[in-house]
Amino acid sequence: MTTSTTRFRSWYRPMRARRPDEPHRTATPLELFFDLCFVVAVAQASGSLHHDLAENHLGHAVLSYLTVFFAIWWAWMNFTWFASAYDTDDDVYRATGLVQIAGALILAAGVPRAFTEADFTTITYGYVVMRLGTIVNWLRAAAGNPDRRATAIAYAVGVFVVQLGWLLRLALPDGWRLPAFLVLALADVLVPLVAERRGKTSWHPHHIAERYQLFTLIVLGEAILSISVAIQTGVDAGNPGLWGLAAAGAVIVFALWWLYFDRPGRLPPSSLRGSLFWGYGHYLIFAAVAAVGAGLAVAVDHDLHTAHVSSQTAGYAVAVPVAVYLITLWALHLRWKRGLGLVLFPIAAVLVLAAPWLPAPVPALAGLLFVLVAVTLLMRHRQSTGVPA
Known part of the structure; x- marks a missing residue:
């Protein structure tokens, strides 16, 4: 092979399909x-x-x-x-x-x-x-x-x-x-x-799952930024109450991360209908997580009396995207479960939507999500040890 041919191939290669079972595809x-x-x-x-x-x-x-x-x-x-x-x-x-x-x-x-x-x-x-x-x-x-x-x-x-x-x-x-x-x-x-329908492209299921996980981390990062801003705002304003709100917000974001990356991870289905449902459904996952960050910022503004919304509205600014996230995650990853696992996330979503009517909506949401994570961990432990959930 000549040097000129090697150089040509370094800047232009025939774009052939990659194998869907290619090892170490990252x-x-x-x-x-x-x-x-x-x-x-x-x-x-x-x-x-x-x-x-x-x-x-x-x-x-x-x-x-x-x-x-x-x-x-x-x-x-x-x-x-x-x-x-x-x-x-x-x-x-x-x-x-x-x-x-x-x-x-x-x-x-x-x-x-x-x-x-x-x-x-x-x-x-x-x-x-x-x-x-x-x-x-x-x-x-x-x-x-x-x-x-x-x-x-x-x-x-x-x-x-x-x-x-x-x-x-x-x-x-x-x-x-x-x-x-x-x-x-x-x-x-x-x-x-x-x-x-004219022929399926050879996408790699593990690579796609990793790419979606990485984008989920990006939108979770936006929520983390809102928590950081809440802490900074509380320090600058001399409002110690915002520390509790920031802590509750951190629990919410940590729970969202835990629930998405809970073991074992689910790969996109191989069928056209299943892969489109999985891929398109993540629009709601991504949009909801980024909206949680915006909602937490609204809750901070409400506590500082700079937002023109009620306590319930500020609570729903966090609760609605959390509920959407839970329902979508259940539809994409968890519908195949049986027993309590089949209804756990929908029940949690309903409780989340009721939380804004409590005196402290964001801490209440944090408590609900903490319990949800704890229950999923308990169910997974029982499943791994053969105990019916």
Whole structure:
């Protein structure tokens, strides 16, 4: 092999499908860098949600947050699943990855305007930049995989058509933009369903599970940041009561981490329907955890008398995303359990939604989640020792 051929292959390799049973398949430095840049977008969304909730703009807060977080989650998810099947780690692939990271930063810069003015122009531009990198990658996959060419072409065409729709949406009157968003979001999530019917991509189940775990840690980090800010605010304001709130918030976040990473981990199902349900369902996991951080910040503002919300509303700012998290985690990972395990998380979610009516909502939520973790540990211990749960 000549030196020139070796150099060529270092910057460009045929993009052939990777084996789904490849040993030691882990996240690459590019994927980790990609996740790191998404921290900015998640932080912007969480911070804007906090501001709207504290100002009692509840409807606007929820709608804006869900739409903005969709763009963040969908862009991240498409990069992740494609990389699991086709990451060549050559120079061209790295360059397209950096283009998508640049799009993520543009998207993050547009989050505040999307919340305050419902102006999704910057977010749309960043989203389209990211998706252009995706289209290039799918065309490379089509060239390198004759047996899966129909699938790759379907992805490339589908993504391209939907991106045209997102750009045309910017020219619509204000009253049409929300319906157009819903239509285009549905079209976006249907692209994999249509494309995968032409041949399944060879994503790696352990790699996908690890990537989702890493993004879960990112959104948990946003909640940890809120707790740190609560402690700092309490120190600066001379309010010792915030130390208790910060401690309760820490218990909540620790419990969310424990419940998601409780042994044994669940891999995404191999079937198309199961993998889509698992992959799409995590939208609620990610969005809920990031919203918990915003809710804890609202609770701090309420205790400092700087939020324009009642005690119950401040409590629900934490309780609602926690309940969504528990129900979604149960649906994705725990429905297969029997006995008490089948109903434990739904019961806990109901109790969580009742907690804001107690005198100290956040500590009550922390207590409920502590008990939930303790019960799951006890059930797992009994299961491992053969004692019926």
